[in-house]
Amino acid sequence: MGSKIYSYGRQTIEQDDIEAVAEVLKGKRLTQGQTVSDFEKALSEKFGSAFCTALSSGTAALHLAALSLGWQKGDIVITTPITFLASANCILYAGATPDFVDINENSYTLDVEKLEQKISLYKKKGKKIKAVVAVDYAGHPCDWKALRQLADKYGFQLVNDNCHALGAEIDDDIAYAAKYADLAVASFHPVKPITTGEGGAVLTNDNKIDEKIKLLRTHGIMKESSRFKVQSSKLSGPWYYEMQELGFNYRITDFQCALGISQLKKLDSFIQRRREIAAFYDEQFATDDRFIIPAVKNGIKHSYHLYPLQIKFDMIGLDKTEYFSRLKTNRIIAQVHYIPIHFQPYYQKRFGFRRDNFPVAERFYKREVSIPIYPLLEQEDLNYIVKTLKLCLE
Numbered sequence: 001m002g003s004k005i006y007s008y009g010r011q012t013i014e015q016d017d018i019e020a021v022a023e024v025l026k027g028k029r030l031t032q033g034q035t036v037s038d039f040e041k042a043l044s045e046k047f048g049s050a051f052c053t054a055l056s057s058g059t060a061a062l063h064l065a066a067l068s069l070g071w072q073k074g075d076i077v078i079t080t081p082i083t084f085l086a087s088a089n090c091i092l093y094a095g096a097t098p099d100f101v102d103i104n105e106n107s108y109t110l111d112v113e114k115l116e117q118k119i120s121l122y123k124k125k126g127k128k129i130k131a132v133v134a135v136d137y138a139g140h141p142c143d144w145k146a147l148r149q150l151a152d153k154y155g156f157q158l159v160n161d162n163c164h165a166l167g168a169e170i171d172d173d174i175a176y177a178a179k180y181a182d183l184a185v186a187s188f189h190p191v192k193p194i195t196t197g198e199g200g201a202v203l204t205n206d207n208k209i210d211e212k213i214k215l216l217r218t219h220g221i222m223k224e225s226s227r228f229k230v231q232s233s234k235l236s237g238p239w240y241y242e243m244q245e246l247g248f249n250y251r252i253t254d255f256q257c258a259l260g261i262s263q264l265k266k267l268d269s270f271i272q273r274r275r276e277i278a279a280f281y282d283e284q285f286a287t288d289d290r291f292i293i294p295a296v297k298n299g300i301k302h303s304y305h306l307y308p309l310q311i312k313f314d315m316i317g318l319d320k321t322e323y324f325s326r327l328k329t330n331r332i333i334a335q336v337h338y339i340p341i342h343f344q345p346y347y348q349k350r351f352g353f354r355r356d357n358f359p360v361a362e363r364f365y366k367r368e369v370s371i372p373i374y375p376l377l378e379q380e381d382l383n384y385i386v387k388t389l390k391l392c393l394e
């Protein structure tokens with residue numbers, strides 16, 4: 001334990017994961033083979049979606065989600081300021097206009113009441129929102145029932161940026177993401193609940209969305225002759241394909257998907273270990289008024305991709321930068337999730353967002369510290385981490 005470095009998150013790769021990848025590497029197809037569809041099928045089964053497309057990253061999945069929902073110039077799409085840039089950038093990729101709604105101070109996810117207020121404000125200006133990208137931040141699901149009701153009431157599309165939350169549950173249902181949203185997006189980056197190195201997926205119950213995403217994944221190329229736009233016997237031949245849309249190369253490889261299949265089998269045990277770690281942290285920090293532990297709403301099972309601990313630096317009289325430097329000296333590499341997106345110079349310059357626009361998110365940002373949480377942490381590691389986190393505040 002003496003020289004271990006504790007990052008806020010890391011992957012768990014075991015011998016059977018390595019063997020699963022090696023098996024594909026020894027085979028004929030490294031990409032565009034059967035293992036990709038096998039991974040998609042396994043994801044669909046686990047998360048109860050009728051369709052699934054695996055992609056090269058969560059960002060690629062968000063990009064194609066935006067295009068498959070037909071976002072375009074003039075469309076207003078709302079997300080949370082407390083998320084990774086990709087949740088908002090996908091709105092820009094499609095040429096649409098991003099806006100934000102502040103977070104709820106307990107769940108740290110998009111505040112549904114404030115969303116409705118924002119919709120009313122737009123309505124007064126004669127405008128309607130096209131979609132909402134809601135993020136199950138840290139692994140705590142948004143209030144998806146309320147979001148679905150609002151989406152039906154006002155007629156907007158719903159995207160679940162589920163990149164943190166594979167394995168979370170609403171009312172004991174692990175398949176909630178594609179149930180409430182029009183589509184759900186996953187990421188398999190190494191710090192995420194399961195990994196393929198880089199990778200992502202879109203899960204949906206809508207056949208049209210899935211077809212469009214599959215088309216855009218490979219340059220917009222259609223190979224099924226029965227679905228060609230131009231039906232002519234002169235064009236037919238085994239080499240022939242049609243480009244029907246402007247697509248991309250957002251494919252994931254077969255050996256990555258072999259890792260994905262192997263990891264997916266372990267998701268439940270990974271999440272269980274994350275919950276045990278979170279329960280220990282809760283117990284250690286809850287009674288100390290320098291800290292605020294992440295709350296979990298009734299009916300929710302958190303998947304703890306992150307453990308966002310709030311520390312009252314202003315009350316303690318300690319600078320957060322100094323705290324991070326003390327932690328680093330003691331081998332703890334904490335992180336902050338996230339710098340509110342409306343603080344980013346690009347968003348400020350292009351859309352005129354300013355500090356003070358979203359006060360709950362901004363206060364959260366000042367206090368939030370993502371402390372180490374990943375399945376490989378053992379009890380002696382946790383004891384050291386808690387002791388060090390407290391000592392470094394002194």
Ligand SMILES: Cc1ncc(COP(=O)(O)O)c(C=O)c1O
Nearest residue numbers: 057058059084086163187188189
């Ligand atoms: C909330 C959220 N959305 C999207 C992404 C993008 O995923 P990827 O890194 O796989 O492109 C991330 C990854 O950090 C994320 O945390």
